[in-house]
Structures are given as structure tokens and as C-alpha cells.
Amino acid sequence: AIAGEIQAQDVDSLKVHMPPCMEHLHNEMRREKHLKHWGRMQYGLFLKGIGLSLEQALIFWQMAFEKLTPDQFNKQYAYNVRHSYGMEGKRTDYTPYSCRYIIQNNAPGPGDRHGCPFRHFSAPNQRAILAAHDVDDFDTEDIMSLAQGKHYQIACTRYYEVTRARMLGITDNLKGGSIHDGEGNVGMVASQESIEHPNQFFEQSFLLMKS
Ligand code: SF4
Numbered sequence: 001a002i003a004g005e006i007q008a009q010d011v012d013s014l015k016v017h018m019p020p021c022m023e024h025l026h027n028e029m030r031r032e033k034h035l036k037h038w039g040r041m042q043y044g045l046f047l048k049g050i051g052l053s054l055e056q057a058l059i060f061w062q063m064a065f066e067k068l069t070p071d072q073f074n075k076q077y078a079y080n081v082r083h084s085y086g087m088e089g090k091r092t093d094y095t096p097y098s099c100r101y102i103i104q105n106n107a108p109g110p111g112d113r114h115g116c117p118f119r120h121f122s123a124p125n126q127r128a129i130l131a132a133h134d135v136d137d138f139d140t141e142d143i144m145s146l147a148q149g150k151h152y153q154i155a156c157t158r159y160y161e162v163t164r165a166r167m168l169g170i171t172d173n174l175k176g177g178s179i180h181d182g183e184g185n186v187g188m189v190a191s192q193e194s195i196e197h198p199n200q201f202f203e204q205s206f207l208l209m210k211s
């Protein structure tokens with residue numbers, strides 16, 4: 001994994017590199033001290049992909065579901081965590097879900113926190129995510145219209161470029177038009193390819209900030 005082996009207590013600090021789908025799951029998990037099944041699957045496999053071992057995953061989820069006693073956690077959830085690491089049942093070593101999978105499968109219902117924000121969230125909730133990351137009006141309208149046009153992964157790619165530029169502190173320097181070239185790319189943080197996978201988003205961001 002790109003970030004090396006990750007400890008349970010490192011996950012919060014890595015949130016800055018997560019795509020909006022995973023950041024949302026993380027925030028809701030912290031708020032509710034719980035996630036429903038598909039949320040645990042989507043987020044848990046993503047964390048596995050970024051380098052959380054089974055041992056650390058068990059610690060992470062048990063600490064996250066802090067309203068449960070260790071005994072309750074072990075009875076209700078530990079099996080599923082081990083299962084997703086291929087240590088139970090058919091021993092399938094599950095891989096993290098791709099964007100396409102998340103966009104096309106298991107549409108979230110009431111109380112669910114999984115899915116792709118660009119595909120499954122209401123326009124006001126999409127705007128709230130962009131506002132929370134200080135995306136300016138120009139880029140907000142651009143990203144919103146991509147999402148409304150069902151170009152979910154391109155919307156995510158634009159989100160990646162705009163927010164990483166801000167994290168690098170280069171947005172202001174490039175204000176006045178030059179930040180947007182004709183292709184809708186943001187200069188030096190332009191993603192080489194469109195976002196196909198939440199783990200790709202994470203890895204690109206992690207490497208970009210490290211360099
Ligand atoms: Fe997550 Fe992919 Fe949707 Fe981006 S496009 S929010 S990485 S599912």
C-alpha cells in the first residue's frame with residue numbers, strides 16, 4: 001500500500017486524501033458511532049486497500065463503534081471484518097470497490113451512508129460537500145453540471161483537481177482565468193487520468209502531497 005502499513009489511529013489524519021464518498025462515510029461513522037452493512041463494506045475495503053491490516057481493522061472498527069462492549073462487537077461485527085479480509089467463510093480476499101461498482105450497485109436507502117456523492121446525493125448535499133471544501137462558485141457550477149449530466153467520475157476528477165490545488169495553496173496564485181485551461185484541467189495538479197477508483201484518488205493525492 002502506498003502509505004505503508006496503516007495503524008487504526010492513523011486513519012483520521014489520512015482523511016484529507018480521501019475522495020468525498022469515503023470522507024463522508026468516515027464522518028458519518030464518527031458522528032453515528034456506527035455504519036450500516038454496505039457502508040462498512042465500502043469503507044472497510046477501501047481502508048484495507050490503503051494498508052489497514054486485519055488486526056488494525058478490528059481495532060479500528062471496535063473503537064469506532066464505541067457504544068458497543070467488546071463482547072457485543074465481537075459477536076456482531078468481528079466475523080464480517082475477518083470475512084472481508086478473506087479469513088472466514090469461502091475465504092474470498094475481497095478487493096476495494098471501484099467507482100463504477102459503487103455508482104451502479106447497492107444504491108443507498110434511508111440511513112445508508114455509502115454510495116457516490118456525485119451519483120446518489122441530492123444537489124443541496126452535493127453543494128454542501130463542495131462548500132465544506134471551499135470550492136469556489138465557478139468550480140461548483142462546473143462540478144454540479146458534470147454530476148447532473150451523469151458524468152460522475154469526471155465530476156470527481158474535477159473535484160480532485162480543484163481541492164488538491166487548494167491544499168497545495170496554488171489556487172490564489174492562479175486566479176484570474178489561468179487556473180482553468182480549455183480542457184477544464186487545473187494546471188499542475190491535473191489528474192493524469194479520470195478517477196476510476198476511490199483508492200486511486202487516495203493514492204494520487206497521497207503521492208502529490210508527499211512530493
Ligand atoms: Fe468515490 Fe468514485 Fe464517486 Fe469519486 S467518483 S466520490 S471516488 S465513488
